Amino acid sequence: MALVVRASGGSDFASLRAEFELPESFPAEVLAEAGAVAGDPAEFAGGREDATDLPFVTIDPPGAKDLDQAVLVERRRNGGFRVRYAIADLAAFVPPGGPIDREARRRGQTLYLPDGNVPLHPPELSEDAASLLPGRIRPAVLWTIDTDSGGEPTAVDVRRALVRSVERFDYETVQAGLASGEEHPSIAALPELGRLRRGLAVERGAVELQLPEQEIVGDGDGGWLLAQRPRTDVDAWNAEISLLTGMSAAAIMLRAGIGVLRTLPDADPGAVDWLRRSASALGIEWPGETSVAELLAGLDPERPESLALYAGTTRLLRGAGYTAFDGNDPEIATHAGIGAPYAHVTAPIRRLVDRFATEVCLAVTHDRPVPEWVRAALAELPDLMNASDNRAARVERACLDQVEAWILAEHVGRTFDAVVLRAEENRAEILIEDPPVLGRCTGTGFPDSGRIPVRLTSVDPVARKISFERA
Structure with missing residues (x-):
C-alpha cells in the first residue's frame, strides 16, 4: 500500500521555493510585453508555409499546457519514413533584448515543482499564444526529415510555418491506443520508426539507463505520494523523434561552423x-x-x-554541458550518451538555448546570415544553461527529498525491502521499492547487488534527510 502525506501542517513547497529564491511571478514589464506580442496568429503568416492542413498531434504528460512539439510520422512509398515535427516558434514572440528575453536568460528553463511550475516564459505565451494547443493556428518551426527504410535520415528541411494540431494525447493514452489497435493515423508509423531508431542508437553506442524514475503526484485528496514514473514504449519512441531532430540540427550547425551543442565527453x-x-x-x-x-x-x-x-x-555520463562555436571547430562536438553530435532545438517554450539554436539552423539552411542577436548570445549560453541545469537538478532533488521525508516521518523503526544499487565498505546506495525512495544505508557486509531488508532509523523533514541501516 502506498504511503501518502497529507498537505497539511506546512506540507507544501513554499519554504523550498524561498530557499532557492524561485520567482513567484513575472515583472510587470515582462507581462506587459507578453500581452503586446501575444496577438492574432494571422499576424505571423507573412513568409510562412501554410501547414495547417497537416494533422499534427501532441504527446505530453497529462494536464500539460506548455506544448512545444507536434508530430506527424508517415511511411513513404520507397519504404522509408517522413517525419514532420512542428516546434513552437518562441522567437516570433520574443523581441531580442526586450524584457521577456532578459527574464528568460535569467531563468534559463522552466522548473517543475509538485505544486506548480516556475515557467521560463509568461503563461500568456507558454500556455496560450505560443503553445501548440489542439485546434489553434500557431506559428511554428517545421522540421521535415526523410529517412530510408532503415530509419537513417536522407534529407532535412527546416522552415517557418503555420500549423494546427488536431489532437492532444498523453503517453498512456497513446500506449493504450497502440495496444488496442486504435492508434491515431498521424502516429501509426511511430512504433516502427521508433524501434528502428532505438536499434540505431544502440549501434551508435547510445547509453540508456533504465533506472526507476521517482515521481511526486497528488493523491486527489490534498496529499502527496511517491510513485515510479512509468516507462512506456511510447516514451522511448517519442524521444527518438526529438533526438533525430536534435542530431539533424547539430549536423546543420557543424557544417556551417556556428551554433551551440549539447555535449558530453567520452568516458575515461x-x-x-x-x-x-x-x-x-x-x-x-x-x-x-x-x-x-x-x-x-x-x-x-x-x-x-x-x-x-x-x-x-x-x-x-559525467561532464555534460554546452559548447558554443562561431567560425571555429568546437572543443567537443559529440554527446557520448547519445553517440552523436546533438543540439537542443525541440523545447523552446521550456528551455532557453533552443530558441537560439533554432535560429542558427533556420538562417544557414536558407543561406541567410545568422542574426546578430543570436551571434552575440552564443558565448554566454553555455554558462547560462549550465547554471540553469544545476538549479533545476537541485530543485528536483530537493522536492523528492522533501516528500520522502514527509512520507517516512511517521515510520521510523519500520523495516523495508530494498535493492542495493552501489555497495561500499560500510554503506550502500539503496532503492526502496514501496514507496520508491532512493537513499543511503549504513551497515556492513553489503552484497554487490540483490535485495536486503533495511530499517528506517531517522527522518528530519526540515533538513530533508532520511537514514537507513541494514536490518
Whole structure:
C-alpha cells in the first residue's frame, strides 16, 4: 500500500521555493510585453508555409499546457519514413533584448515543482499564444526529415510555418491506443520508426539507463505520494523523434561552423574498465566485443543486478554541458550518451538555448546570415544553461527529498525491502521499492547487488534527510 502525506501542517513547497529564491511571478514589464506580442496568429503568416492542413498531434504528460512539439510520422512509398515535427516558434514572440528575453536568460528553463511550475516564459505565451494547443493556428518551426527504410535520415528541411494540431494525447493514452489497435493515423508509423531508431542508437553506442524514475503526484485528496514514473514504449519512441531532430540540427550547425551543442565527453577508459569489473562482480556476462550500449540494451531492468549496473554506469555520463562555436571547430562536438553530435532545438517554450539554436539552423539552411542577436548570445549560453541545469537538478532533488521525508516521518523503526544499487565498505546506495525512495544505508557486509531488508532509523523533514541501516 502506498504511503501518502497529507498537505497539511506546512506540507507544501513554499519554504523550498524561498530557499532557492524561485520567482513567484513575472515583472510587470515582462507581462506587459507578453500581452503586446501575444496577438492574432494571422499576424505571423507573412513568409510562412501554410501547414495547417497537416494533422499534427501532441504527446505530453497529462494536464500539460506548455506544448512545444507536434508530430506527424508517415511511411513513404520507397519504404522509408517522413517525419514532420512542428516546434513552437518562441522567437516570433520574443523581441531580442526586450524584457521577456532578459527574464528568460535569467531563468534559463522552466522548473517543475509538485505544486506548480516556475515557467521560463509568461503563461500568456507558454500556455496560450505560443503553445501548440489542439485546434489553434500557431506559428511554428517545421522540421521535415526523410529517412530510408532503415530509419537513417536522407534529407532535412527546416522552415517557418503555420500549423494546427488536431489532437492532444498523453503517453498512456497513446500506449493504450497502440495496444488496442486504435492508434491515431498521424502516429501509426511511430512504433516502427521508433524501434528502428532505438536499434540505431544502440549501434551508435547510445547509453540508456533504465533506472526507476521517482515521481511526486497528488493523491486527489490534498496529499502527496511517491510513485515510479512509468516507462512506456511510447516514451522511448517519442524521444527518438526529438533526438533525430536534435542530431539533424547539430549536423546543420557543424557544417556551417556556428551554433551551440549539447555535449558530453567520452568516458575515461578507466571508468569503462571499472564498469567491466563491476559487471563481473554482479555476475553479468560481458563478452569482450560487446559495447556498453549493447550490454545495457540486453539487460532485464527488473533484476537487481541490472539496476546495480545501471547505477554504476552513471560514472560514464559525467561532464555534460554546452559548447558554443562561431567560425571555429568546437572543443567537443559529440554527446557520448547519445553517440552523436546533438543540439537542443525541440523545447523552446521550456528551455532557453533552443530558441537560439533554432535560429542558427533556420538562417544557414536558407543561406541567410545568422542574426546578430543570436551571434552575440552564443558565448554566454553555455554558462547560462549550465547554471540553469544545476538549479533545476537541485530543485528536483530537493522536492523528492522533501516528500520522502514527509512520507517516512511517521515510520521510523519500520523495516523495508530494498535493492542495493552501489555497495561500499560500510554503506550502500539503496532503492526502496514501496514507496520508491532512493537513499543511503549504513551497515556492513553489503552484497554487490540483490535485495536486503533495511530499517528506517531517522527522518528530519526540515533538513530533508532520511537514514537507513541494514536490518
